[in-house]
Amino acid sequence: MNCKSIILAALVSFPLLTTAQSSGTSGLLQALMQGVGSATLSDAQVVKLSREAVKEMDAKNPIAAPNDPYAQRLSRIVSRHRTVSGIPLNYKVYKVADVNAFATADGSVRVFKGLMDIMTDSELLAIMGHEIGHVVNRDTRDAMKSALRRSAVRTALASGSGTLSRISQSQVAGFADYMLGAKFSRNQETEADDYSYGFLKRNRYSVMALATSFEKLAKLSGGGGGKVASLLSDHPDSASRAQRVRDRARKDGLTR
Template structure:
């Protein structure tokens, strides 16, 4: 229930902010007596597409902490030896990756880990209790290296930009299709008819599915890069190979969709085309081929 409430509250806040921006800029007035104003429609689509993606990115750390119940470790006063080791390990990896020290957190759950945040020098790296209990220190270090590599590679921002571009095209072309159906096929000459709204909804669903496939493909490529980054940070590919082999025998913990792509595993989806992570076997093979 907590995740559902946060999801609804976040989306409501995004809609309110975007609505204000659209009214101020006038980008929501793309339909004129002469037809569609393509330039205004493109501005409208970009505000919707990029606005939602970037607001979600800026809120990602807060959402991640709240939705997983992650407890951020005080680097100056860790509660125990395990927390002290985690902070020190992430600090060493961050220094090698030449990024600012991330916040380090632990959350209750099945084996998984994730990194999120809008900025390289202000990020969050979190691991689950299940992962800490299931892996050796060397394997956990490799997983932490994978997450730090995500931050160093700017994967969160990259995927946000990709999502923003695709969202823009989904919104833009859905309304083009809606206008065509309403005015050309149904011959409606009085404002926006039911044909427009129905066609926009169907088009957004279809185009959205296609966009999800593209985003998932990019996400899978970033996973290979993060695995390679972990190997470089540890100056050996073997720890990451061992960590992945261990993960292959575990049931990964579920992560909220907003930062699922930055986890260490999971995100299989209903088919391979929608998977945010490649199969473990492919990731291990890629590391062995380095």
């Protein structure tokens, strides 16, 4: 199935253009059946489901080999950040032309070739900081739990049996699509922006990289090129997000 772009717009949600693909295979189906068997989903179950979903995504997209220039560049950028806020992270590059990136509850971070082509190293780190912020803030886990519960309810109603264990292949596909294309709330986006700002500041990187990354995405988004998802989507808009970073940096004495 063709999954929606995940954009970073939340930086993790540009539901518009990508062709990153995923399919509901038996592995993910089994994980889902185990995961929604009860009304309460544990963090461990959500992490397991995330890992299964990313495994499916990785199998369906071209991944840069360790000796590939894109993989080497990413490895250099994140060399100091294999674990963030106690969460082990694993990074890979999708050799896909779309401008995109995403992170999932299990600590998987995927960056698209198209994004790497237009961003500096510092800007890529800022975007990944935002995506990781969604993981640290538990936004990704909460979104998955919500999707699973909704799927479980639909299954129970459709079967008429009251059981939550019967999940069809199409429902698995629908869940994957929701997980990858879901948008976060305005407040969650702002908090992820703040996390990235703090991450850059703590590690002595330029916080202005976050502002310039938003500005580049805003320019692409408004240019009609069709290669940027809604990341920066509508809440809040990318220009406002960039200005907010600039205002904060001035207040902190990090720029004029």
